[in-house]
Amino acid sequence: MSTETLTAEPVVQMERFRERLKELSQIGLDAEQGGLYRMAFTEGDMEGRAWLARQMEEIGLTVERDGAANISGRLEGTDPxxxxxxxxxxxxxxxCAGTLDGSLGVLAGLECVQAMKEAGIQPKHSIEVVSFSDEEGRFGGMFGSQSVAGQVTPDTLHNARDLNGVKLADVMERQGMDPWLALEARRDPQSLLCYLELHIEQGPVLDTAREQVGLVEDITGLFKWGITLRGEANHAGTTPMEMRQDAFLGMAEFAYQIPRILEENGSERSRATVGKAELFPGSANTVPGEARFSLDVRDTDPEVLKELASQFRRALSAIARRRQLMFEFTVESEIEPVACHRPLINLLEEKARKSSLSYRRMPSGAAHDAQIMATITPTVMLFTPSRGGKSHSPAEWTSWDDIQAASQLLLDTLVVLGEKGLPNS
Ligand SMILES: [Zn+2]
Structure with missing residues (x-):
């Protein structure tokens, strides 16, 4: 005779999941543009938070808000x-966002704990569904998860502003929050077992390969530079070609060298982009005396990033010398790449195989809360395919079959983790 309590295998309920996503997709919706506008601490965001808290309460979770306005709903474990x-x-x-970026992970977490509750499972470890504040970086970082990881300082709180110069502290106060409490949102790593995040891929890899799930091995790091090349503005008609100090040509030559530099010094995962450029004085009949542009470089290996930074600096310096330009650059941001927790990836893989899912191990080219959480606790991410690779647009979509597959995989994994804790290998 078995002494085990009989419990049904928990299964995600897709009808309920779909209904929730539909409701959430109405919040912050601009019907004319067809996109969502729930930028951090705006009315839409506040409404989304209130909706989430209600969902958590209805399921019977313990709802809490920390000083950084992160919301969590906890399924209490047997061992406090x-x-x-x-x-x-x-x-x-x-x-003007789509409906899945971020929301899918929160709703999947919600569905998983609800399914566990319904199956009569009370895990040993409490499971907390969490929604982090300002992941999209309206105020320049990932405010919510950075607060939890203890990376937010009084300085951050003083200086954080959005692109329009609106201060984070003011916005939080206007919403009835005390921004300084964010300094107390830090969580003791000892109190955490791990962090799991389901997210859309936001790229075309899984969709193109027709695979259902991506198991993220590494999240890319990046550096962003603001570069200025300075020559001399002059008359477009009277200045002979060989007597010019044309800042645009310097920039163009640099951009042209990017693929070669990546090929020679980068890895398969390296990416480099000049996404923004301005010429001065900016008139059609003047040789441009100044070019200002951005450079965004990413890779999952910190050593490769270092090597690329040094090669890009050398290229700039050589071009500037040859074309008689001055150059300067400022480092606007730097984020270290992080590795996901290998035993957690292996556990996900084992479950994916058992369920006969098609999957691949892959890097994440986009930044996520997981990147911050990985600095304080074992972390893993799973991706669902993004149709056509589209994201940050209303065209964002993942098929419901794929959402179901990934959510059930998350659930199966949570059941094991909740009972047995972290796997060893
Ligand atoms: Zn996201």
Whole structure:
């Protein structure tokens, strides 16, 4: 005779999931543009938060808000001293966003704990569904998860502003929050078992390969430079070609060298982009005396990033010398790449195989809360395919079959983690 309590295998309920996504997709919707506008701490975002808290209460989770306005709903474990499993993502969006970026991970977490509850499973470790504040970086970082990781300082709070110069502290106060409490949102790594995040891929790899799930091995790091090349503005008609100090030609030559530099010094995962450029004085009949442009470089290996930084600096310096230009650059941001927790990836893989899912191990080219959480607790991400690779647009979409597959995989994994804790290998 078995002494085990009989419980049904928990299964995600897709009808309920779909209904929730539909409701959430109405919040912050601009019907004319067809996109969502739930930028951090705007009315749409506040409404989304209130909606989420209600969902959590209805399921019977313990709802809490920390000083950084992160919301969590906890399924209490049988051992109150056991470290907590976090699962979630974010509800805030970029302007004119689609419905899945962030929201899918929060709703999947919600569905998983509800399914566990319904199956009569009470895990040993508490499981907390979390929605982090301002993942999309309206105020320049990932405010919510950075607060939890203890990376937010009084300085950050003083200086954080959005692109229009609006201060984070003011916005939070206007919403009835005390921004300084964010300094107390830090969580003791000892109190956490791990963090899991389901997210759309936001790229074309899974969709193109027709695979259902991506198991993220590494999240890319990046550096962003603001570069200025300075020559001399002069008359477009009277200045002979060989007597020019044309800043645009310097920039163009640099951009042209990017593929070669990546090929020679980067890895398969390296990416480099000049996404923004301005010429001065900016008139059609003047040789441009100044070019200002951005450079965004990414890779999953910190050594490769270092090597690329040094090669790009050398290229700039050589071009400037040859073309008689001055150059300067400022480092606007730097984020270290992080590795996901190998035993957690292996556990996901084992479950994916058992369910006969098609999957691949892959890097994440986009930044996520997981990148911050990985600095304090074992972290793993799983991706669903993004149709056509589209994201940060209303065209964002993943098929419901794929959402179901990834959510059930998350659920199966949570059941094991909740009972047994972290795998060893
Ligand atoms: Zn996201």
């Amino acid at each position: 001293d056991a470290p907590v499993i976090l699962v979630g993502s974010h509800l805030d969006t970029v302007p």
